[in-house]
Amino acid sequence: MPQTSKPVAIIIPARYGSSRFVGKPLAMITGRTMINRVWSLARAVSGVNEVCVATDDERIAEHVRSFGGDVVITPKKCTNGTERVLRAAGMLATRPAVVINLQGDAVLTPPWVIAALIDEMRRDPTVEIATAAVRMDKRSYEALRAAKGQGEVGGTTVTFDRRGNALYFSKSVIPFVRDDEQGIGSDRLPVFRHIGLYAHAYETLCRYVNLEPGPLEGSEKLEQLRALEHGIPVRVVEVDYGGRTHWAVDSPDDLKRVETIISEEGDLVGA
The missing domain is CATH 3.90.550.10 (Spore Coat Polysaccharide Biosynthesis Protein SpsA; Chain A)
Structure with missing residues (x-):
């Protein structure tokens, strides 16, 4: 099979109960939730067969569905994001040959x-x-x-x-x-x-x-x-990064920094 035909899935692991930042995927950043922003970035990548959010929390799942995103409910016993991504990949209708693990807080990833x-x-x-x-x-x-x-x-x-x-x-x-x-x-x-x-x-x-x-x-x-x-x-x-600033959200304090970056540099993609 030619490499260009390999099915690719971008899977975004998202937990509600993070010890450092509870409810982080649903945190608001300049009028949109974090998970909505990351999902929009993933959807803007060409040559991808499927984009989905992998979560064990119905609050996150319901919100993702509200803006038209696909969700895979993964077991709560997943020990980390990598395991959650694998579980989700195995539950897709078409098993991907290439799996992209895009962290749910990577809101500034071009x-x-x-x-x-x-x-x-x-x-x-x-x-x-x-x-x-x-x-x-x-x-x-x-x-x-x-x-x-x-x-x-x-x-x-x-x-x-x-x-x-x-x-x-x-x-x-x-x-x-x-x-x-x-x-x-x-x-x-x-x-x-x-x-x-x-x-x-x-x-x-x-x-x-x-x-x-x-x-x-x-x-x-x-x-x-x-x-x-x-x-x-x-x-x-x-x-x-083409002059764009790289920054991840590890704590509530990071939200202000990310909002400042978006204000100065603009959104990477639209809603």
Whole structure:
């Protein structure tokens, strides 16, 4: 079967009972709920066969149906978003060959970034998992390094080989950059910030959720390290946000920041 004909599903995991932000998917952002905004981004991606929200909460399901979205009700016992996405993928009428896990709080993810992962999965049939990363400039690098120095946990960086396969993901800023002509004075730092967006081959996703977490995942608290520890390559796709700001919603305080970004930069897609 040609790669271009592989069915693709974007699945958006959404929980109501988040310990850090209860009811987050239904939080309002400039007149629309978070889950409605993320669903609209997914719907704007070309070449996708199905978009659905995977949730275990009827309040979220009812709201998604109200704006015409598709919902899959998944078991409450799902331990994380990845498992919830797999359960939902297996319940679709047409089983997808490629599954995009688009987090329910990824309200500022440009559709072309999602499309870049789909394109890579179709271009190279050997890719089992693909994820995205943005090259950091000197300003963003220094800001992230300063934040890490103050004890902040947020922000993951990734290194990869010449084929684009990940070598390592870390909450530390990697690689270490020396202050010389090849380092922070350069216009093209070899430092990439990871974007928590994943494309999985369906069969690989089935394998992945049954793998035992390893010591690296346990130390960094990064699920993607499980794949590397078990020898599953992760293709890193360099993407360009086109001047747009990347920001995730982890707490109620983040809502104000996201609303400010939307006010300054405009909506990525319409309602």
